[in-house]
Amino acid sequence: MKRVCAISGKPFEVTSEDVAFYEKMGVPAPTLCPEERERRRIAFRNDRNLYSRTCDATGVKMVSAFSSGTPFPVYEQSYWWGDKWNPMDFGQDFDFSRPFFEQFQELQNVVPRFNCTVTRCENCDYNNFCVDSRNCYLSQRVGGSENAYY
Numbered sequence: 001m002k003r004v005c006a007i008s009g010k011p012f013e014v015t016s017e018d019v020a021f022y023e024k025m026g027v028p029a030p031t032l033c034p035e036e037r038e039r040r041r042i043a044f045r046n047d048r049n050l051y052s053r054t055c056d057a058t059g060v061k062m063v064s065a066f067s068s069g070t071p072f073p074v075y076e077q078s079y080w081w082g083d084k085w086n087p088m089d090f091g092q093d094f095d096f097s098r099p100f101f102e103q104f105q106e107l108q109n110v111v112p113r114f115n116c117t118v119t120r121c122e123n124c125d126y127n128n129f130c131v132d133s134r135n136c137y138l139s140q141r142v143g144g145s146e147n148a149y150y
Contacts, residue, residue, distance in 0.1 A: 005033035047129060047140050055079060056112065064115035065128050073112040080114035087111070 001014045012033040022029050030037060046065045053064050056073035066074045079085070090111045095103060118124055119131045126138050133145040142148055 001029070003029070003031065003033075005036055006031045007036045008033055010035075050116070050126060050128060050138075053115075055115070057085065062115050063126055065117075066113065066115070071109040073110075074115055075112045077114045077116065077118065080112060085112070 001016075001019065002011060003014055004011050010033050014029050019029060032040070050063050050065060051067040053062065053066070053068040053074065054060065055062055055076040057075045057079050060076055062076045064074055066072075075085075090107070092103075092107060116128045117130070118127055121127070121130050121132065121136070122134045124130050124133050124136045124139075127133070127136050127140065127142065129141040130136060130139065130145075131143045133139075133142055133148065136142055136145055136148040138150050139145065139148045
């Protein structure tokens with residue numbers, strides 16, 4: 001079946017196997033092309049913006065991918081990976097009489113997240129999604145980099 005994306009106006013194909021799957025799942029056929037559906041799936045990610053805020057556990061000033069005022073707590077990465085808090089404290093029973101996504105949202109709003117994803121890096125405090133790098137500044141999604149700026 002040929003379709004036209006409701007957002008981009010690009011034509012896309014919905015195969016008979018896709019239609020059978022959607023019917024099995026009890027959902028309508030898509031009105032958005034695969035690229036637009038992908039955009040919606042990853043829209044929650046913040047790769048490029050950094051904010052100044054305080055750690056909700058220690059009160060230390062830090063750089064974070066999450067602005068202050070988020071509904072969930074944000075911990076500085078070393079505290080989040082440490083042993084001073086117990087993730088099991090945030091477990092909750094599932095209530096089968098309530099919708100799953102409502103309960104999942106409640107869980108998402110109480111479980112702490114770490115401020116930025118910076119792994120095995122040296123002198124890379126103002127980065128996000130950075131791994132195995134040294135002396136990088138305001139660089140996002142870098143790996144194995146050295147002296148990278150912006």
